[in-house]
Amino acid sequence: MPIGSASMFYDSVLGGHPGIAGTKYLIVRYYFWPSIIKDVGAYVSTCETYARSKTLRTGPVCQLYMLAVPKKPWSHLAMDFVTDLPVSPEKYMVWMIQPSLLEVESLKNHTKTSxxxxxxxxxxxxxxxxxxxxxxxxxxxxxxxxxxxxxxxxxxxxxxxxxxxxxxxxxxxxxxxxxxxxxxxxxxxxxxxxxxxxxxxxxxxxxxxxxxxxxxxxxxxxxxxxxxxxxxxxxxxxxxxxxxxxxxxxxxxxxxxxxxxxxxxxxxxxxxxxxxxxxxxxxxxxxxxxxxxxxxxxxxxxxxxxxxxxxxxxxxxxxxxxxxxxxxxxxxxxxxxxxxxxxxxxxxxxxxxxxxxxxxxxxxxxxxxxxxxxxxxxxxxxxxxxxxxxxxxxxxxxxxxxxxxxxxxxxxxxxxxxxxxxxx
Structure with missing residues (x-):
């Protein structure tokens, strides 16, 4: 019932992929169940069209700054894999590498600079x-x-x-x-x-x-x-x-x-x-x-x-x-x-x-x-x-x-x- 209702209102020709809030608004006019927000969000988040066309609500991108040159060689690197991104040709993952020295030094409250x-x-x-x-x-x-x-x-x-x-x-x-x-x-x-x-x-x-x-x-x-x-x-x-x-x-x-x-x-x-x-x-x-x-x-x-x-x-x-x-x-x-x-x-x-x-x-x-x-x-x-x-x-x-x-x-x-x- 939850998936069928979400599909009926979200994937309809006249619906136009209204997003999480819009889909919930259309459904509650006829149906209601306790986990409606969670179910609608889970269904809409699987939609590739929604992920590509949704409006970004973040602030403007700031100017990029140069990182400070470390004072000694890097001891090791910290690597993070960002997955579950929207599908795109041959690119579905981001590999982030950050020197641990910079990360650790930036978090120390006693950091000094010359x-x-x-x-x-x-x-x-x-x-x-x-x-x-x-x-x-x-x-x-x-x-x-x-x-x-x-x-x-x-x-x-x-x-x-x-x-x-x-x-x-x-x-x-x-x-x-x-x-x-x-x-x-x-x-x-x-x-x-x-x-x-x-x-x-x-x-x-x-x-x-x-x-x-x-x-x-x-x-x-x-x-x-x-x-x-x-x-x-x-x-x-x-x-x-x-x-x-x-x-x-x-x-x-x-x-x-x-x-x-x-x-x-x-x-x-x-x-x-x-x-x-x-x-x-x-x-x-x-x-x-x-x-x-x-x-x-x-x-x-x-x-x-x-x-x-x-x-x-x-x-x-x-x-x-x-x-x-x-x-x-x-x-x-x-x-x-x-x-x-x-x-x-x-x-x-x-x-x-x-x-x-x-x-x-x-x-x-x-x-x-x-x-x-x-x-x-x-x-x-x-x-x-x-x-x-x-x-x-x-x-x-x-x-x-x-x-x-x-x-x-x-x-x-x-x-x-x-x-x-x-x-x-």
Whole structure:
């Protein structure tokens, strides 16, 4: 009775091989027995047409990764035979061979590695070469722009004010921030290999995190400086003294270095397993956590706390400062005074918007799998493009910087400094 009912509804001309659920739905309208689901499933699973035409409900196939090269010869192999596959011409079995060394090592929680593989931005050789030249141009502009602004401020007596002192440190941070990422990325694009040692990965994470955090804190300090200059201009000289500026800058560097050291130490204290493939073009904390065999709850909590205290705290200071700045500027009676007050904040506001916009987009919406196109663009923006744009924005929007830069070039001070640096 069960087989006859299943055959009547499943193999009928008008039935169209409806599958397990469809066949059960047709049968229960007329018949029922306790093991109907089991019997219908057993009957339908023997149908070759159903096995060939059923809809796959699995997710999309992911990108294939290279297996890590074992550190010693294979001791033996583990072989599995996958049988009972749908009949096909001369192929009815799959023979799977896996080195037991890789299988065992990937399951050990204490696994350590000395090399990681960065997947990079693309695997297309032609596109890799184009990106290499693009990043080379970006890095040269970043290097010359930030070094130029730093030297102009350092050798211009009229620019020895808190705002320009902070700007010189911002140029130094942008140069170091970009240098921690771009040269290694360019080398991987040129060599078409993404291997990086564990020590090199840790150093890149430390420098990348420390200078990125310093830039966040320095943006908050610069916003507070603009608040004091606009809202309390008569007390600006007594509040923003040279000693105060030194304390602000030193505190920013020290806080960022401590945070980066703690984050790097906690990240590399984890046990890593698998093929040690980092799904990024840099050694960032989140992709590294995905490789860990250990629990990453504490590390994720630490990243959230640091991001909240440093990034969120700096952003709150910036927002509060600009609320008071806008409130003060609106009360200025003359339009020229309003325009002049806003012009002193325009460059800083543009740089803050670019930096925080890309960073928040990338870290508030992390993907659990491969990098998306938008995340790759955001990562390139805040690691390469923004350090290049910051000196351009500040030099184009600031007449004092442009005037002193032209004056120093006329005196050939900058040219002589470049010549001495390259000669040494």
């Amino acid at each position: 090399t990681f593989l960065l997947l990079g931005l693309t695997q297309d050789p032609h596109l890799q070469l184009e990106l290499f030249y693009l990043f080379l141009i970006i890095y040269l502009i970043t290097f010359m722009g930030n070094v130029g602004i730093y030297l102009v401020i350092h050798f211009s007596p009229s620019l020895q004010t808190p705002m320009y002192i902070f700007l010189s440190h911002l140029s130094f941070i942008d140069l170091c921030y970009s240098s921690s990422v771009v040269p290694n990325t360019m080398n991987n694009l040129l060599q078409r290999k993404g291997y990086i040692t564990s020590f090199g990965c840790a150093m890149q994470l430390f420098t990348f995190s420390s200078f990125g955090s310093t830039e966040c804190l320095l943006f908050g300090v610069m916003a507070y400086d603009r608040y004091v200059a606009i809202c309390s201009p008569l007390h600006y000289g007594t509040i923003m003294t040279k000693q105060t500026c030194t304390i602000f800058v030193a505190a920013s560097y020290l806080t960022a270095i401590v945070q980066a050291a703690i984050q790097t130490g906690c990240t590399f204290s984890l046990s890593f397993c698998g093929a040690y493939i980092i799904n990024h073009f840099i050694c960032d904390a989140l992709p590294l956590l995905r490789l860990s065999c250990s629990s990453t709850v504490l590390n994720e909590l630490l990243i959230s706390i640091c991001a909240t205290l440093i990034g969120g705290g700096s952003l709150v200071i910036i927002l509060i400062s600009y609320v008071f700045i806008v409130t003060t500027v609106v009360k200025i009676p003359s339009s020229q005074g309003k325009r002049r007050a806003f012009s002193t904040c325009a460059s800083h506001l543009v740089c803050v918007t670019l930096f925080y916009g890309t960073v928040l987009f990338n870290y508030l919406h992390p993907s659990g799998g491969l990098l998306t196109h938008h995340e790759i663009v955001a990562s390139v923006l805040y690691t390469m493009v923004i350090p290049m744009l910051n000196p351009i924005i500040y030099s184009l929007r600031n007449k004092e910087v442009r005037r002193n830069m032209q004056h120093l070039f006329r005196q050939r001070i900058i040219v002589n400094l470049w010549f001495v640096n390259f000669s040494n």
